[in-house]
Amino acid sequence: MSGLPKTADVVILGGGVMGASTAYHLASHGHKNILLLERESFFGTGATGRCAGGIRHQFNTEVNIRLSQKSLTMIDALEEETGQSALVRKCGYLFVLSDEKDVSVFQNSLKLQHSLGVKTEWLSGDEVRRLAAPCVFPDAIAGTFNADDGLADPNSIVMGYINAARRHGAVCLTDCSATGIELEKNKVRKVRTSLGTVETETVVNACGPWSAFFGNEIGLDIPVSPLRRQWFVTENIPELPAEFPFVIDFSQSLYFHREASGLLSGMSNHNQKIGADQSIDQEWEMRHIEAALKRMPLLGNSGIKARQAGLYELTPDAHPIIGSTLVEGFYLLTGFSGHGFMQGPICGKLMAEILIDGKASTVDISMLDYKRFAEKRLIPEYNVV
Numbered sequence: 001m002s003g004l005p006k007t008a009d010v011v012i013l014g015g016g017v018m019g020a021s022t023a024y025h026l027a028s029h030g031h032k033n034i035l036l037l038e039r040e041s042f043f044g045t046g047a048t049g050r051c052a053g054g055i056r057h058q059f060n061t062e063v064n065i066r067l068s069q070k071s072l073t074m075i076d077a078l079e080e081e082t083g084q085s086a087l088v089r090k091c092g093y094l095f096v097l098s099d100e101k102d103v104s105v106f107q108n109s110l111k112l113q114h115s116l117g118v119k120t121e122w123l124s125g126d127e128v129r130r131l132a133a134p135c136v137f138p139d140a141i142a143g144t145f146n147a148d149d150g151l152a153d154p155n156s157i158v159m160g161y162i163n164a165a166r167r168h169g170a171v172c173l174t175d176c177s178a179t180g181i182e183l184e185k186n187k188v189r190k191v192r193t194s195l196g197t198v199e200t201e202t203v204v205n206a207c208g209p210w211s212a213f214f215g216n217e218i219g220l221d222i223p224v225s226p227l228r229r230q231w232f233v234t235e236n237i238p239e240l241p242a243e244f245p246f247v248i249d250f251s252q253s254l255y256f257h258r259e260a261s262g263l264l265s266g267m268s269n270h271n272q273k274i275g276a277d278q279s280i281d282q283e284w285e286m287r288h289i290e291a292a293l294k295r296m297p298l299l300g301n302s303g304i305k306a307r308q309a310g311l312y313e314l315t316p317d318a319h320p321i322i323g324s325t326l327v328e329g330f331y332l333l334t335g336f337s338g339h340g341f342m343q344g345p346i347c348g349k350l351m352a353e354i355l356i357d358g359k360a361s362t363v364d365i366s367m368l369d370y371k372r373f374a375e376k377r378l379i380p381e382y383n384v385v
């Protein structure tokens with residue numbers, strides 16, 4: 001196991017999907033002096049390891065659709081690229097619409113998705129009821145379904161990238177907390193850590209929900225807030241069809257998908273206060289179970305086997321911040337607001353392009369810059385659950 005080096009060309013803070021993908025994409029392009037620091041004892045135990053594993057094309061902004069198109073292709077190719085399968089399961093994503101006001105928004109999203117080559121289908125209420133069974137949606141008006149959406153395994157993607165980055169010479173450390181950044185004339189010079197200090201001129205902040213921590217010391221407002229979300233997994237439900245899709249009851253922000261022989265269900269609490277508490281909110285879980293039982297009566301035959309709470313890393317417009325900041329050498333790759341797992345592969349690659357070439361080229365992400373908040377160029381996204 002390597003120790004903390006004294007210098008690094010790039011120091012990546014955070015060993016979730018974003019940090020891991022960035023380390024791999026830099027190291028595989030021949031950059032040898034890459035250091036990734038993760039404060040926990042394992043990689044990918046932050047938001048990435050607590051996520052629901054969903055991967056989808058169905059968004060309503062062009063940039064999110066394009067990021068998903070590239071990222072899902074990279075997830076499919078992960079084994080070829082790194083030797084580690086992402087354990088993809090293309091069960092499809094079904095958005096169920098039961099509120100009239102969502103219908104026209106989703107119709108417009110569908111048009112945008114089609115214009116970009118994404119083959120999402122429009123479904124009638126009856127088609128939704130057939131596809132969602134044994135979920136019950138008597139009130140479904142319409143829905144959208146994409147058979148190329150589905151699930152992948154967060155740990156496999158993180159470790160696929162970490163192991164491949166190490167093979168290319170990157171140093172990726174666990175149990176090492178970044179505690180501060182030192183500047184000289186507004187330029188990054190050092191990273192302080194729990195294991196000592198590293199000299200560097202380039203830092204990538206990929207600390208997910210904890211990204212704002214470094215802002216105070218270097219005089220930078222990092223508009224990323226932690227927001228709790230939670231889910232549970234049931235015991236075996238033998239009646240659940242093998243091809244049951246990822247079902248999203250959009251108006252309730254309630255979702256279900258198969259997890260092994262049981263069901264994973266989550267529901268977003270829209271009154272959840274900003275904060276880094278990752279304990280289970282038991283009161284919310286009761287409301288969630290009540291709503292879930294109405295949609296999926298089969299849950300009544302099964303107990304809860306596991307539960308998990310984690311943090312979204314929320315920005316004011318639910319889009320990430322990727323690129324440089326007002327501090328020279330300090331880059332942000334954060335703020336994915338609930339859909340960063342699926343975008344990790346491409347966004348780490350784009351971050352590497354920015355560091356190597358000065359500009360991301362695989363996807364135009366110029367609108368995801370840090371300055372958009374000060375310049376009031378926020379990007380609305382409707383399909384975030």
Ligand SMILES: Cc1cc2nc3c(=O)[nH]c(=O)nc-3n(C[C@H](O)[C@H](O)[C@H](O)COP(=O)(O)OP(=O)(O)OC[C@H]3O[C@@H](n4cnc5c(N)ncnc54)[C@H](O)[C@@H]3O)c2cc1C
Pocket residue numbers: 013014015016017018019037038039040043044045046047048049050051052053054055176177178179206207208209210229230231309310311312313333334335336337338339340341342343
């Ligand atoms: C309940 C839930 C469900 C979700 N479902 C989905 C989904 O279905 N699909 C999807 O695409 N996305 C989903 N997401 C969102 C997704 O998990 C995140 O957007 C994504 O994982 C963010 O990755 P990251 O690498 O930026 O952050 P993280 O995975 O949180 O990684 C950041 C890392 O930084 C480390 N760190 C923090 N501070 C320091 C420090 N000072 N020094 C060193 N290390 C530090 C942390 O320990 C952590 O490992 C979900 C999130 C939650 C909470």
